[in-house]
Amino acid sequence: MDFFPDVPGPIPFGGRDAEAELAYRVYDPDRIVLGKRMEDHLRIAVCYWHSFGWPGSDVFGQGTFDRPWLEPGVDPMRAARQKMDAAFEFFAKLGTPFFCFHDIDIAPVGATFAETKHNLEEMVGYAEEHMARTGVRLLWGTTNAFGHPRFAAGAATNPDPEVFAYAAAQVKNAIDATHRLGGANYVLWGGREGYETLLNTRMRREADQLARFLTMVAEYKHAIGFEGTLLIEPKPQEPTKHQYDYDCASVHGFLDRYDLVGEFRVNIEVNHATLAGHSFHHEVAYAIDNGIFGSVDANRGDPHNQWDTDQFPNSVEEMTLAMFEILRSGGFDTGGFNFDTKLRRQSMDRVDLFHGHIGGIDTLAQSLLAAARLVEDGALQAARDQRYAGWAGPLGTAIIDGDLSLGDLEQKVAAGDLDPHPVSGRQEQLENLVNRTLWRAIEPGE
Numbered sequence: 001m002d003f004f005p006d007v008p009g010p011i012p013f014g015g016r017d018a019e020a021e022l023a024y025r026v027y028d029p030d031r032i033v034l035g036k037r038m039e040d041h042l043r044i045a046v047c048y049w050h051s052f053g054w055p056g057s058d059v060f061g062q063g064t065f066d067r068p069w070l071e072p073g074v075d076p077m078r079a080a081r082q083k084m085d086a087a088f089e090f091f092a093k094l095g096t097p098f099f100c101f102h103d104i105d106i107a108p109v110g111a112t113f114a115e116t117k118h119n120l121e122e123m124v125g126y127a128e129e130h131m132a133r134t135g136v137r138l139l140w141g142t143t144n145a146f147g148h149p150r151f152a153a154g155a156a157t158n159p160d161p162e163v164f165a166y167a168a169a170q171v172k173n174a175i176d177a178t179h180r181l182g183g184a185n186y187v188l189w190g191g192r193e194g195y196e197t198l199l200n201t202r203m204r205r206e207a208d209q210l211a212r213f214l215t216m217v218a219e220y221k222h223a224i225g226f227e228g229t230l231l232i233e234p235k236p237q238e239p240t241k242h243q244y245d246y247d248c249a250s251v252h253g254f255l256d257r258y259d260l261v262g263e264f265r266v267n268i269e270v271n272h273a274t275l276a277g278h279s280f281h282h283e284v285a286y287a288i289d290n291g292i293f294g295s296v297d298a299n300r301g302d303p304h305n306q307w308d309t310d311q312f313p314n315s316v317e318e319m320t321l322a323m324f325e326i327l328r329s330g331g332f333d334t335g336g337f338n339f340d341t342k343l344r345r346q347s348m349d350r351v352d353l354f355h356g357h358i359g360g361i362d363t364l365a366q367s368l369l370a371a372a373r374l375v376e377d378g379a380l381q382a383a384r385d386q387r388y389a390g391w392a393g394p395l396g397t398a399i400i401d402g403d404l405s406l407g408d409l410e411q412k413v414a415a416g417d418l419d420p421h422p423v424s425g426r427q428e429q430l431e432n433l434v435n436r437t438l439w440r441a442i443e444p445g446e
């Protein structure tokens, strides 16, 4: 059965003046940017959960989407196969290289743990067939250890060790599934790893539990020879009032405290960055500077709403700044841009999935071109280098190398040897430089 009969696919690259609505205007997978194919820079993935597992319901109303595989009354395994057929038809027609899933997105939960495990194994086998047929690969797998009532008080951070054990069992099977499908990464998002009230919470004890859990995950990865990257996805709150993996800096501090730096990196979501009171640019730059940058969930928020709206990216400006940092650091390693994106509830037709993804992908492609231009131009990098030039001189090196004490510095200043002058940060000039690049249409060969 064809679930997207009106879209012949694959979506073509039509250039900026393409007449067809369903065409890429900027995303041209084979176009070479800074020596690498555009597809290999962006490593785009479609997410299974919002695009195929969510009916368009919200807290005030039921599903609105036209998703036959989610209709009630269909045998759960039959529905799971239909959902997967639809998903792979979509991936292939969109022409993007990767997808991402949670265990329960692809396989129905059974009456027992053993039945759930069996369902997952069967659906992983079915996914293998679809992947071999279409060439679509797995960017990352993950576990849903936040939806079921047993996880209401957390998974790894639950006050009950039996829940910890249950989450561990589930994660083990999801890593196995990811490994079997050749996943490039495995993600842990701690939606319930936090607290609702401190009145009933022991924060330090829960942190110790989480560290133990993550250590077990890293040990298991090595034991089975899974070579993908383990990623933690920071988020400050929602659903819990306060989540421990608040932002990149909290995750980094946590990993450092428990000697786990090197085992985990971060999957940064644009909307989670802004909910934490940071720009996406900040989170990406922080992760890169501290060696924990892994992957990105590209969905944006609405600046007027203080919750996770998971919208398709549409700001070239926001994306270009982060893309510049990613390019200057050498680009993605195992990571990529995942579309953890939700259509608006009124976008109920199946074709709306194409409109959302095509627009988001073109936004990323245009941001890549603009960021590449900023890298090639070199002016931003040069301005940064110039600003810190003093640290390469004799005084700066001696301070950093530990050759001078507080007393030594006091003597130098008291002797009148130093006479620092404030220097302009040239912020507006740099902002103008970025804007000029964004305003320019960037065509092949230009």
Ligand code: XUL
Pocket (backbone or CB within 6 Å): 102, 142, 143, 187, 189, 233, 235, 269, 297, 308, 340
């Ligand atoms: C929730 C979120 C998740 C993770 C995977 O805000 O972003 O979808 O990406 O569990």
Ligand code: CO
Pocket (backbone or CB within 6 Å): 233, 269, 297, 340
């Ligand atoms: Co996400």
